[in-house]
Amino acid sequence: MKSESKKLIIDGIWHNNPIFRQVLGICSTLAVTNLVLNTAVMCIALVFTLSLSSATVSLLRRFTPRGIRMMVETLIIAFYVIVVDLVLKAYWPEMSTNLGPYVGLIITNCIVMGRCEACGTINPPGPAFLDGLFNALGYTVVLLIIATIRELLGMGTFLGYPMPYFTGPHWDKWIIMVAPPGAFFTLAVVTWVFRSIGLRAEKKDK
Amino acid sequence: MRKKWWFPVAYMFVVTAFFSSIVIGFAQFTGDRVEANADLAFEKAVLAVLPGLLEEGESRLEIHRKFVERVGPPDEQIGGACRLTEAGRTVAYALPVEGQGFWAPIKGVIGLKDDRRTITGIAFYEQNETPGLGAQITTITFTSQFQGKVLASGDKPLNIRPPGAPLGESDVHAVTGATQTSTRLEKILNDALTQWYAKLAKISDASSTQ
Numbered sequence: 001m002k003s004e005s006k007k008l009i010i011d012g013i014w015h016n017n018p019i020f021r022q023v024l025g026i027c028s029t030l031a032v033t034n035l036v037l038n039t040a041v042m043c044i045a046l047v048f049t050l051s052l053s054s055a056t057v058s059l060l061r062r063f064t065p066r067g068i069r070m071m072v073e074t075l076i077i078a079f080y081v082i083v084v085d086l087v088l089k090a091y092w093p094e095m096s097t098n099l100g101p102y103v104g105l106i107i108t109n110c111i112v113m114g115r116c117e118a119c120g121t122i123n124p125p126g127p128a129f130l131d132g133l134f135n136a137l138g139y140t141v142v143l144l145i146i147a148t149i150r151e152l153l154g155m156g157t158f159l160g161y162p163m164p165y166f167t168g169p170h171w172d173k174w175i176i177m178v179a180p181p182g183a184f185f186t187l188a189v190v191t192w193v194f195r196s197i198g199l200r201a202e203k204k205d206k
Numbered sequence: 207m208r209k210k211w212w213f214p215v216a217y218m219f220v221v222t223a224f225f226s227s228i229v230i231g232f233a234q235f236t237g238d239r240v241e242a243n244a245d246l247a248f249e250k251a252v253l254a255v256l257p258g259l260l261e262e263g264e265s266r267l268e269i270h271r272k273f274v275e276r277v278g279p280p281d282e283q284i285g286g287a288c289r290l291t292e293a294g295r296t297v298a299y300a301l302p303v304e305g306q307g308f309w310a311p312i313k314g315v316i317g318l319k320d321d322r323r324t325i326t327g328i329a330f331y332e333q334n335e336t337p338g339l340g341a342q343i344t345t346i347t348f349t350s351q352f353q354g355k356v357l358a359s360g361d362k363p364l365n366i367r368p369p370g371a372p373l374g375e376s377d378v379h380a381v382t383g384a385t386q387t388s389t390r391l392e393k394i395l396n397d398a399l400t401q402w403y404a405k406l407a408k409i410s411d412a413s414s415t416q
Contacts (some may be wrong), residue, residue, distance in 0.1 A: 089236070090243070
């Protein structure tokens with residue numbers, strides 16, 4: 001693999017992770033992480049939207065006048081989000097109602113606009129696609145970790161399946177974990193842990 | 207050409223037209239299916255609450271056909287409920303209920319025997335309660351409690367009691383940690399049932415005076 005692509009992959013998932021490094025897209029991180037299944041679908045939607053809109057912005061980068069580039073980017077992002085929303089509504093209506101307005105709100109997810117601006121407008125489509133893809137996967141990894149912690153502690157299940165011990169009589173379900181405050185606690189702890197690991201690695205390099 | 211004053215305007219216009227036409231085409235393509243999904247969710251809920259109608263793994267088409275053949279749409283003649291008939295005789299009713307939940311409207315169906323008092327089942331086909339908490343009203347654990355309960359007369363046919371409380375003949379337990387959803391659901395169900403009884407009384411009055 002070319003070292004450039006490798007750098008994009010590692011940056012998206014670790015050094016420049018959208019959640020615990022760039023602290024972008026926190027609104028959906030807090031909102032859809034109480035069940036692992038909902039989170040997974042949300043993340044797939046973001047992977048699709050982010051990689052393709054970044055590539056499309058990059059395809060048009062030589063023609064788009066600078067003054068209106070944000071409008072064009074929003075339009076492209078909205079296009080992909082509406083496609084995802086329509087697919088869910090038509091073929092998976094239960095999931096569409098579960099996610100409620102959050103699919104539509106991917107349009108305003110700062111990660112998408114941020115990556116289109118930072119990478120899509122200056123790089124060719126290939127690297128822009130990869131950058132979008134791996135930033136979205138970086139988001140996915142962190143969200144799935146948060147969702148797993150919340151669902152397990154709050155409901156004693158994983159993907160809806162009861163887990164041993166956590167559904168037993170010795171575990172009193174922490175209902176607050178599936179309610180909104182649980183998202184704040186978990187996000188803070190996860191960010192803290194990952195940043196501490198990052199800091200330690202940086203010190204060693206020096 | 208890119209330096210011309212009109213270029214950004216024309217560019218935006220072309221790009222918008224291009225992406226919009228794809229979205230419009232796609233929405234047209236899925237539109238019928240989206241509409242059918244909403245109808246089907248209701249039909250499936252009706253079949254689920256009536257005794258012995260819904261089987262596991264039935265296709266969308268089978269569900270729809272069964273609904274049309276055996277039950278049919280809500281009928282104002284019986285106060286807006288659906289009716290299950292066998293050999294011309296009514297064996298059960300399915301009453302649609304609707305009202306405001308904690309976050310968004312809750313829509314569901316209650317199934318009743320021909321005595322109009324004994325519950326055969328309950329199902330919710332539209333809700334947006336808190337996942338893991340209020341949303342548990344759609345789980346079997348919650349809905350199966352209703353089966354066989356007998357509605358009381360008066361303005362509170364059904365009671366949703368706190369978890370662990372002793373239960374009477376017309377009581378069920380609430381979902382733990384979802385007080386708001388449970389309180390609102392109790393109101394939705396009781397309002398729908400009392401209104402239905404009032405409508406039925408009016409209809410039978412009208413027919414006996416004729």
